[in-house]
Amino acid sequence: MKFEVWDEMSFAPPAMKVLHVIPSVALYRGGPSVVIRAITRGLARQGIETHVATTDDNKPAPLEVPLGRPVEEDGITYHYFPSQTRFYLCSLPFTNWLWSCAGKYNVIHIHAVFSYCSNVAAWIAYCKRVPYIIRPLGVLNRWGFENRRPVLKRLSFALIEKSLLGRAAAVQYTTEQERDEAADLKFAHYPVVIPNPVDLPDAGNVRQGEFRAQYPELTGREIVLFLSRIDPKKGIDLLLPAFRDVLRKDAAVTLVIAGDGDPSLVRNLRRMASELGIEGSVLWPGFLTGSKRMAAFADADIFVLPSYSENFGMAPVEAMRMGIPVVVTDQVGIHKEVSEGRAGIVTPPAIAPLASALTLLLQEAGLRLEMGRNGARLAAARYSVDTVAGRLIDLYGTLCSQPVPRAIQ
Structure with missing residues (x-):
């Protein structure tokens, strides 16, 4: 596959109006819900009229939001619609609304694939001749195709998503690794790599010591933080035995696993910690916002x-922005940036290398400080909201001003 190069001198036409379609903005869905808010805030700040169409998906009950009419939030117009199903998040009212309103937008930016709203948005945009972009959120990666409903996913891709991706004006990947893994699927499309932005509006409202004060068991102990969805792909089954090995050399450290997930998976992981004999050194504070x-x-x-x-790694970028050194595997999309920027340590997804990396950083306070500073500079320069918004505006301008070249199979 040949990758075309974007004209970096392009810019958005005046009075641009962009619709973002995402199946859910519920925080329990993890990174995508955080990223969409950062993207849209950045675009609105730079004068783009920004709308978001989504569903009322949430748990345990739907979001308490007005349905079927525009809602203004932070300078962004949200359109919420009821979802009839939790799986696939089907919404017929969303379909009716978009069919009548799609032509009012210069660009439709779709966030997700293998979802009803995403597929319908791509089909309607194609029918209405509105250029659309798809950001696949990492689900085209090898691991997802091998471990998440592989038969159903490959069938759906062959029948539905492949053609929708091929018709897109662009497919936005957030890292080169995500783009390269998607290329294994051998479908013709126009790829562009633009990272996710990181926006930490609540960072200025906290002081060091507030989290420790909530948990007296953290007094006098160093903290290794995992903060993400609790999911099989996150490698907590590697982290727990690696942390057991860390404790053999440094007993004054606590692993904080902050997040939630499938209750049965959480129970199994807590049982693993108990069987490893480290339950007293692992804290489970739940989902934090x-x-x-x-x-x-x-x-x-x-x-x-x-x-x-x-595909990306929002939480480690947030950690870097806060000046914290990171340990990530070479399967995390930003691992090259972490390594080249000396913002942390990159390991293979295996127990012994993880344990060695954590032990080294715990023993070397000066190295932690240096890597934390490097990460803060990297995150501010590469992943700021304004930087990413500017690149998206250039992309939108290109789509509106000229035909988009296709990848050549």
Whole structure:
């Protein structure tokens, strides 16, 4: 596949109006819900009229939001629609609305694939001749195709998503690794790499010590922080035995696993910690948002994400922005940036290398400080909201001003 190069001198036409379609903005869905808010805030700040169409998906009950009419939030217009199903998030009212309103937008930016709203948005945009972009959120990666409903996913891709991606004006990947893994599927499309932005509006509202104060058992102990969804691909099954090995050399450290997930998976992981004899050194504070999330970052000594697959890695970028050294696997999309920027340590997804990396950083306070400073500079320069918004505006301008070249199979 041949990758075309974007004209970096392009810019958005005046009075541009962009619709973002995402199946859910519920925070329990993890990174995508955080990223969409950062993207749209950045675009609105730079004068783009920004709309978001989504569903009322949430748990345990739907979001309490007005349905079927525009809602203004932080200078962005949201359109919420009821979802009839939890799986696939089908919404017929969304379909009716978009069919009548799609032509009012210059560009439709779709976030997700293998979802009803995403597929319908791509089809309607194609029918209405509105250029559309798809950001696949990492689900085209190898791990996802091998471990998440592989038969159903390959069938759906062959029948539906492949043609929708091929018709897109562009497919936005967030890292080169995500783009390269998607190329294994051998479908013709126009790829562009633009990272996710990181916006930490609550960072200024916390002080060091607030998180520790909530948990007296953290007194006098260093903190290794995992903060993400609890999911099989996140590698917690590697992290727990690796942390057991860390404790053999440094007993004054606590692993904080902040997040939630499938209750049966959480039970199994807590049982694993007990069987490893480390349950007294592992804290499970649950899902953290807002200032509580920032407080956990502020008190962490090291951040760790031992994923088997990660198209980007929002949480480690947030940690870098907060000046925390990170340990990530070479399956996390930003691992090259972490390594080249000396913002942390990159390991394979295996127990012994993870344990060695964590032990080294715990023993070397000066190295932690140096890597934390490097990461803060990297995150501010590469992943700021304004930087990413500017690149997206250039992309939108290109789509509106000229035909988009296709990848050549």
